[in-house]
Amino acid sequence: MSVLFIALPIALILAGVAIVAFVCSVRGGQFDDLETPPRRILFDDVEKKG
Amino acid sequence: MSVITKPPRQLEIADDVSNQPAVCAHCGLAVPDSLVDSGSSDQFCCQGCRTAYQLIYECGLQAFYAMAEQSAAASFAGRDSAKRFEHVDTPSFISTFGQTHENGVGEIRFALEGIHCAACVWLIEKLPQILPAVLEARVNWSKRTVDVRWQLADIKLSRVVQTLAELGYYPHPLRAGAQHQQAIVENRRQLIRLAVAGAAAGNNMLIAAALYLGMFQHMAASVEMLLRWSSCLVGLVSLLWPGQVFLRGAIAAIRTRTPHMDLPVALGLSVGGVAGLLHTISGRGEIYFDSLSVLVFLLLLGRWIQYRQQCRAADAIEMLHQLTPHMTRKLVDGEFVETPIDLIDQGDILEVRAGETIPVDGQLQVGDTSVDEAILTGESTPRIIRPGDAVSAGTLNLQDVIRVQALAVGSATRIARIVGLVEQSQRQKPQLVQWADRIGGYFVGIVIVLAVTVLSAWLLVEPSQAVDRAVALLIVACPCALALATPLAISVALGRAAQRRILDKTGTLTQGKMRMVDWIGDERYKPAVAAIEQTSSHPAAVAIHSGLRGEFAGSKDSFLQLSATDVSQSDAGGIRGCVAGEQFLLGSQTFLAKNQIAITDRFHPAAKAMIDKSLTPIFVAVNGQVVAVAAVGDALRPDAKKSVQALQQSGWQVGILSGDQPQIVKNIGAQLEIDPDRCWGGLLPEDKVAIVQRSAQAGTVVMVGDGVNDSAALAAATVGIATHNGAEASLQAAPVYLGQPGLAGVLELIDASRSTMRAIRRNFAASLAYNIIGVGLAAAGWINPLVAAVLMPLSSLTVVSLSLTTRTFSRKRP
Numbered sequence: 132m133s134v135l136f137i138a139l140p141i142a143l144i145l146a147g148v149a150i151v152a153f154v155c156s157v158r159g160g161q162f163d164d165l166e167t168p169p170r171r172i173l174f175d176d177v178e179k180k181g
Numbered sequence: 182m183s184v185i186t187k188p189p190r191q192l193e194i195a196d197d198v199s200n201q202p203a204v205c206a207h208c209g210l211a212v213p214d215s216l217v218d219s220g221s222s223d224q225f226c227c228q229g230c231r232t233a234y235q236l237i238y239e240c241g242l243q244a245f246y247a248m249a250e251q252s253a254a255a256s257f258a259g260r261d262s263a264k265r266f267e268h269v270d271t272p273s274f275i276s277t278f279g280q281t282h283e284n285g286v287g288e289i290r291f292a293l294e295g296i297h298c299a300a301c302v303w304l305i306e307k308l309p310q311i312l313p314a315v316l317e318a319r320v321n322w323s324k325r326t327v328d329v330r331w332q333l334a335d336i337k338l339s340r341v342v343q344t345l346a347e348l349g350y351y352p353h354p355l356r357a358g359a360q361h362q363q364a365i366v367e368n369r370r371q372l373i374r375l376a377v378a379g380a381a382a383g384n385n386m387l388i389a390a391a392l393y394l395g396m397f398q399h400m401a402a403s404v405e406m407l408l409r410w411s412s413c414l415v416g417l418v419s420l421l422w423p424g425q426v427f428l429r430g431a432i433a434a435i436r437t438r439t440p441h442m443d444l445p446v447a448l449g450l451s452v453g454g455v456a457g458l459l460h461t462i463s464g465r466g467e468i469y470f471d472s473l474s475v476l477v478f479l480l481l482l483g484r485w486i487q488y489r490q491q492c493r494a495a496d497a498i499e500m501l502h503q504l505t506p507h508m509t510r511k512l513v514d515g516e517f518v519e520t521p522i523d524l525i526d527q528g529d530i531l532e533v534r535a536g537e538t539i540p541v542d543g544q545l546q547v548g549d550t551s552v553d554e555a556i557l558t559g560e561s562t563p564r565i566i567r568p569g570d571a572v573s574a575g576t577l578n579l580q581d582v583i584r585v586q587a588l589a590v591g592s593a594t595r596i597a598r599i600v601g602l603v604e605q606s607q608r609q610k611p612q613l614v615q616w617a618d619r620i621g622g623y624f625v626g627i628v629i630v631l632a633v634t635v636l637s638a639w640l641l642v643e644p645s646q647a648v649d650r651a652v653a654l655l656i657v658a659c660p661c662a663l664a665l666a667t668p669l670a671i672s673v674a675l676g677r678a679a680q681r682r683i684l685d686k687t688g689t690l691t692q693g694k695m696r697m698v699d700w701i702g703d704e705r706y707k708p709a710v711a712a713i714e715q716t717s718s719h720p721a722a723v724a725i726h727s728g729l730r731g732e733f734a735g736s737k738d739s740f741l742q743l744s745a746t747d748v749s750q751s752d753a754g755g756i757r758g759c760v761a762g763e764q765f766l767l768g769s770q771t772f773l774a775k776n777q778i779a780i781t782d783r784f785h786p787a788a789k790a791m792i793d794k795s796l797t798p799i800f801v802a803v804n805g806q807v808v809a810v811a812a813v814g815d816a817l818r819p820d821a822k823k824s825v826q827a828l829q830q831s832g833w834q835v836g837i838l839s840g841d842q843p844q845i846v847k848n849i850g851a852q853l854e855i856d857p858d859r860c861w862g863g864l865l866p867e868d869k870v871a872i873v874q875r876s877a878q879a880g881t882v883v884m885v886g887d888g889v890n891d892s893a894a895l896a897a898a899t900v901g902i903a904t905h906n907g908a909e910a911s912l913q914a915a916p917v918y919l920g921q922p923g924l925a926g927v928l929e930l931i932d933a934s935r936s937t938m939r940a941i942r943r944n945f946a947a948s949l950a951y952n953i954i955g956v957g958l959a960a961a962g963w964i965n966p967l968v969a970a971v972l973m974p975l976s977s978l979t980v981v982s983l984s985l986t987t988r989t990f991s992r993k994r995p
Contacts, residue, residue, distance in 0.1 A: 135404055139388075139411055146384050153376050157369050167322035170299035171306070 416470025440622020449659025548583030697728025702809025
């Protein structure tokens with residue numbers, strides 16, 4: 132069971148990293164508009180073909 | 182690059198490219214010689230057009246070109262002149278609606294008309310390719326806005342605006358207001374809180390699982406310590422970061438001495454947090470952090486769902502503000518100059534063209550016209566106005582170019598005051614939520630009394646356990662489920678409503694717009710009549726034209742080939758014109774009489790029957806002979822009669838309150854078999870309120886109304902139900918917004934609201950039952966962390982599943 136002394140802190144640190152990443156992405160505006168980007172993603176391909 | 186002056190499309194160009202100038206197959210502009218591809222049947226003026234054209238064909242949407250040709254002339258008439266946009270280059274405009282940065286970059290946000298699909302987004306975001314000095318154009322699909330950044334020195338904003346308009350997306354300036362920024366910040370804050378609370382809850386549940394399993398398997402003391410400290414750490418993060426919002430809410434509630442659901446929640450959270458921390462440090466006793474984390478997460482989730490609903494309502498109010506135009510033409514030194522509405526002062530003279538919305542409350546100076554005031558009065562027939570008459574902001578100028586002297590501007594206008602009222606009612610919490618808050622207040626009192634009782638009782642029996650028991654009670658009594666119950670039930674009902682299209686559009690009893698209902702006489706003249714009526718914006722003409730257009734939908738060619746000449750409109754309620762050499766007169770009986778045309782016996786009975794049905798007969802005379810009569814009117818909704826009967830059968834007394842002519846209202850009432858004594862016509866908004874209030878003394882009144890003019894009466898009724906008509910956003914005054922066609926929705930709604938109330942009551946009962954059991958267990962000293970951990974999420978889950986399984990709108994529609 133002593134593996135918990137290493138595994139648990141690592142797990143919590145990973146969770147912390149995930150939270151920091153999420154907070155950064157929210158503050159960067161990635162979640163402000165959830166409807167336009169999925170439409171925008173299609174455009175580049177079409178343009179290259181033309 | 183102009184859409185208006187488009188020449189006819191040439192599909193077979195390949196053979197004679199050299200003889201005729203090649204025309205772009207997409208936009209209709211001339212193709213530069215260097216780009217003409219003699220091997221292809223389609224020519225393009227630029228790569229963008231080629232791409233758009235290919236895209237449209239690949240998607241099988243080539244019908245777009247046929248439709249674009251038809252509608253281009255109509256929808257862009259009068260909008261093409263570059264001069265029209267010059268006003269946006271003034272510093273006052275840019276500082277009002279946008280901002281400039283020090284590095285020479287300007288930034289502005291427009292609301293765009295006509296964004297329909299992903300291709301629209303694509304096209305608009307290609308603006309930097311069309312105009313290289315534009316740095317970026319970002320579309321927000323859900324809000325239908327675009328943010329444009331451009332080099333101030335290299336291009337004028339008017340060019341950008343003009344290009345957007347020519348692309349087919351007519352831009353309206355939007356204030357990049359603090360309110361908008363605030364909404365974004367608030368949304369981000371809520372998301373972060375939710376995510377942190379969710380992560381903490383998930384991790385803490387894992388740790389708790391290990392702890393509980395350890396209870397049965399005799400975990401090593403050191404491992405248990407590690408788990409307890411980890412749980413404590415994660416729990417404190419959850420309480421002190423996202424959970425802060427409840428503590429703040431509770432402090433505010435105490436300060437203002439208003440009961441609030443946050444109070445008992447904060448009490449449970451803080452007592453649990455402190456007790457858990459002390460127990461962690463001492464290494465003995467129960468820690469509650471897993472339950473607390475889950476609690477914070479679930480409550481925030483409920484709150485977030487509620488917040489999303491509020492956002493939608495706020496967007497609707499934003500749309501209300503769009504009812505009046507942002508720009509107008511102001512008379513400056515004998516010339517009309519485009520000016521932002523904010524720079525208009527009392528006394529300014531403004532020009533309003535036909536088909537435009539009047540921007541101010543004022544007095545008509547020059548011009549004879551009719552205005553559509555449906556948004557204010559609910560009157561479906563336009564009012565004819567002459568110089569000296571008053572006009573109101575938000576109403577529609579139908580016929581002529583007019584000059585208006587501004588008397589009240591901006592927030593002083595009647596429409597703005599109504600919007601203000603709606604906003605005010607929007608801010609008030611629903612009665613149910615207020616009720617839940619009051620309960621929250623009592624709840625705190627009861628819980629504290631209980632905790633003190635338990636504490637003193639245990640002090641007498643077993644002093645060492647007393648504090649623990651009281652703390653356990655405080656935590657278990659935290660009304661998590663109670664706080665979740667109401668918002669969830671309401672949100673679920675609203676969500677269901679949206680799914681059943683109860684949030685769309687319609688009128689109430691009648692269609693709400695003039696329509697051609699009947700045509701008696703010679704059918705051959707229909708295309709010619711349509712061609713003449715097309716030139717007029719009079720409601721009767723529009724009704725006949727669109728009615729005939731519908732009939733000829735299959736064979737558009739013959740219909741479109743005809744064109745009317747020498748068309749002139751008369752004050753006496755008629756229009757004359759020439760089609761294929763024949764002289765047509767269309768209009769009322771008085772109009773024909775003025776032109777010495779007698780109505781033959783053949784059409785007298787038909788016309789009388791139409792008048793009896795409260796329809797207006799429009800006569801068609803060719804070369805001095807009446808050949809047909811068309812009936813125009815506001816037709817009853819097909820389902821109106823059935824719904825009224827169903828309402829009457831279930832015990833409701835049905836009446837009509839209308840601003841229309843009393844005779845028309847009586848006629849409609851008779852058709853619907855409504856008691857003539859309860860058909861009130863010619864009412865002002867104030868009269869409607871009076872009648873509703875009088876009826877409300879006798880019992881429950883449900884008012885179904887369709888617009889801004891009804892909003893006061895809707896608010897006065899026990900239940901106000903707004904249906905859609907014209908002013909899309911004007912409906913928030915009513916607690917319920919019904920969008921399904923006609924009254925059938927009302928029946929469904931009555932059922933639905935009953936079952937929603939049942940769901941809310943069931944939620945309350947379930948959560949209270951859980952709390953009582955929990956308090957009982959805690960008081961008896963039987964609660965341990967495992968029981969608490971199971972009981973608390975279980976109560977929340979019960980509430981959630983009860984809400985979701987409510988069959989709010991499950992009734993089959995007739």
